[in-house]
Each structure stands twice: as C-alpha cells, then as structure tokens.
Amino acid sequence: MDLFKLDGDVALVTGAGSGIGQAIAIGLAEAGADVACFGHGSRGGLEETAHRITALGRKALALAGTVTSESDLATAIEHIEAQLGALTVAVNNAGIAGSEAAETMSADKWRKVHEVNVTGVFLSCQAEARVMLPRRAGSIINIASMSGTIVNRGLTQAHYNSSKAAVIHMSKSLAMEWADRGLRVNVVSPGYTLTPMNKRPEVAEEIKIFKRDTPMGRMAAPEEMVGPTVFLASRASSFVTGLDLIVDGGYVCW
Template sequence: MKLFDLSGEIALVTGAGSGIGQAIAVGLAEAGADIACFGHLSKGGLEETVAKIAALGRRGLAVPGSVTSKMELETGIACIERELGPLTIAVNNAGVANATPAETLSQEAWEKLYDVNVTGTFLSCQTEAAVMLPRRRGAIINIASMSGSIVNRGLTQAHYNSSKAAVIHMSKSLAMEWADRGLRVNVISPGYTLTPMNRRPEVAEQIKVFERDTPMGRMATPEEMVGPAVFLASRASSFVTGIDLIVDGGFVCW
C-alpha cells in the first residue's frame, strides 16, 4: 500500500547490529527505504545487517559510533547525508539492560545505563532534529519498553525501568516541541521479545515465565516490531505524534 511505502526515504537505525534494531533496519528496507546502521563495528552485526539490506536491492551503510558521543553522532549523520541523502527517518534503538537489586546497585552501574538509554537517546534525537527541523520533515521513533509503564514481576531493574519511562516522557516532550515544525516523534515499547539475549540456555526457565504471563501465550519475535516501525515512519501515521505504541501481546492489560 502506498501509505506504507518508504521509497525514497533515508533512515538511520541505531543499535542495528542484532535483535530488534536489525529487524527494523531490514524491515524499513523492505518497505523501500535506504538504511544507515549506526553502532559499534567491533561488536559485529552491522555489516551483516547491511548485507541483508543490499540483498533487498536497497542501499545500506554501516556507520561506526556511540550514541553517548554527540560528536560521533554528528559525524555519522554528516556521513549518512553525504553517502545516502537527506535523513528523513530515525529509529533510536540503541540501549542496554541488566538486573540488579536496588539496594546493591552501584552509582557507576546506574550512570552507565542512563548514559546509553536516556542521554544517548536524547543526543540522538537532538542531532537528528538538527538536520530534520530546517527541512520541516522527519519521523523519529524511539525504542523504549513496556517496562517504562509497568514493573516486571520478579525482575530487579529499577534503573532500567525508570530509564525507559524517561525515554517515553522525553519523546512526548520532544514531540510537542517540534509538532509545528514538521517533525514527528513517537515511541515503540516492546514487550518480552526473543532477542539473542533471551535465546541463551541459562534463561530458558525465565522465558517460560514470560510466556506464561503474556496473554497471547508467547514472546514476540524481533520482526513483529517491524510493522509498528513502518507505520510510525510512513505517511500512514502522518497525524500521529507523541504516542507510546506498546507492542506486548497484551501484557500490560493484566
């Protein structure tokens, strides 16, 4: 459908080397966009994502950098615009997660997670908006989590949960600041998803609990975040800004 067609669009996806980020990058390419994959080259995955994009007949570009560095983001976006064209879509997916009881959580661990999940997301939005706002056109999608709205039973992750809540409210705030200048900002909040981290044998029993507690009786696949991303990136959502689209199999209803 033409409403969902991204032909001619240039998209940036942070954390595109695996999991949800890789699935969204490939999915946006399937919808017609050319894709820049931003992240750490040393961890691998970005080149694999670019190869998947190229196999679809779209242009792909691996851009090294960290979302915690404003300079690396600016350099990366300049490279994207030079190699691919004017940036029109950004999916800020880069993030970290772990669980530690609050009473033993170190200040260093708290700050490290917030530096990536909150500061990194803000710097990404700020840098992307710097090129989008003058053109009065663009769509930014920030990846948060249902954990920004609920507290996951049995998981000790006050730092992670609160960081994702910050991403959600920050996105709404940015959406309101930029609404009259052609730039839309929205959020996708995944529920429990079968990313590589959740496919490890040591978490197999925990996965059973996640599946049991989800009304649809299973976890999401990373590819199930593609449809929401294409919707929020495309003309199909032209009057949508400032929303938190929870994709959780009904989890937050219970």
C-alpha cells in the first residue's frame, strides 16, 4: 500500500549495528528509504547493516559516533543531508541495559544508563528537530521499552526502567511542543525481544521465564519491530503523534 511506502525518504537510525536497530534500518530500506546507520564504529555491525541496505538498492551511510555527543550527532546529520538529502525520518534506538539491586547500585552506573538512554535520546531528537522543524516535516520514533510502563517480574533494573519511562514521557512532551510545526514524535516500546544479548547461554533460564510470562508464549524477533516503526514513519500515521506503541505479545495486559 502506498500509505506505508517510504520512497524518497531519508532516515537515520541510531544503534543500527545490531539487534532491533539493525532490523529497523534494513526494514526502512525495504520500505523505500535511504538510511544512515549511526553507532559505535569500534563494535562493528554498522558496515554490515549498510551493506545489507545497499544490497536492496537503497543508499546507505555508516556513521560512527555516540548519542551522548552533540558534536557527533551534528556532524552525522551534516553528512546525511549532504550525501543522502533532507532528513525526514529518525529512529532513536541506541541504548544500554543492566541489572543490579537498587540498594547496591553505584551512582556511576545509574548515571551511565540515564546518560545514554535519556540524555542520548533527547540530544538525538534535538539535533534531528533542528533540521526538520524549519521544513515543517518529519517523523521521529524513539525506541523505549514495555519496562517504561510496567516493572519486569523478577528483574532488578530500576535504572533501566526509569530511563525508559523518561523516554516515553519526554517523547510525548516533544510531540506536543512540535505538533503545530509539522514534526511528529512517537514511541515504539518492545517487549522481550530475541536480540544477540538474549542469545547468550548464561541467560537461557531467564529466556524460559520471559516466554512463559508473555501471553503469546514467545519472545519477539527483532524484525517484528519493523512494521510498527514503518507505520509511525509513514503517511499511514499522518495523524498520530505522542503515541507509545507497545509491541510486547500482550505482556502488559497481565
């Protein structure tokens, strides 16, 4: 359907080197967009994502940087606009996680999670909005988590949960600030997803619990976040802003 096509769009995806970010970057290209992949160059993956995008016949850029650096973000957007064209879609996916009991968690660990997951998303939105707002057009999608709405059973991650709750409410706030200037801001909140981090042997028992506690009886594949993101990026959601779209197999219902 034409409503869901992204032909002529230029997208930026942060944290595009693996997992959900990689799946979304490739999915946006499949929908017709040219895509810039932003993330840590030293960790690999960006070039692979870019190669898979170009194999689809779309243009791609691999841009190394960190979302906590205003200069890295500004430079990346300069490159995107010079080499791909006007930025129209941004997916802010970069984030970190962890698990530690609240009473023993160091202040440094708390600050690190919030610096990447909250400040990094805000700085990304800010840099993207600076080029989108003057054109009165654009769609920003921030990747949060169902953990921003519920507290995961059996997991000690107050720092992560609170950071994702902040992303959701911040996104709604930005959506309201920018609604009358043509810029939409929405959220996709995944449930338990089978990313490379969750394929490690040491978390095999936790995976069984995640599946058991999800009404659909399984974890999501990273590719299952593509459809919701394409919807929010496309004309199909032209009257949607400030939405937290939870993609969790029904988990929050319980």
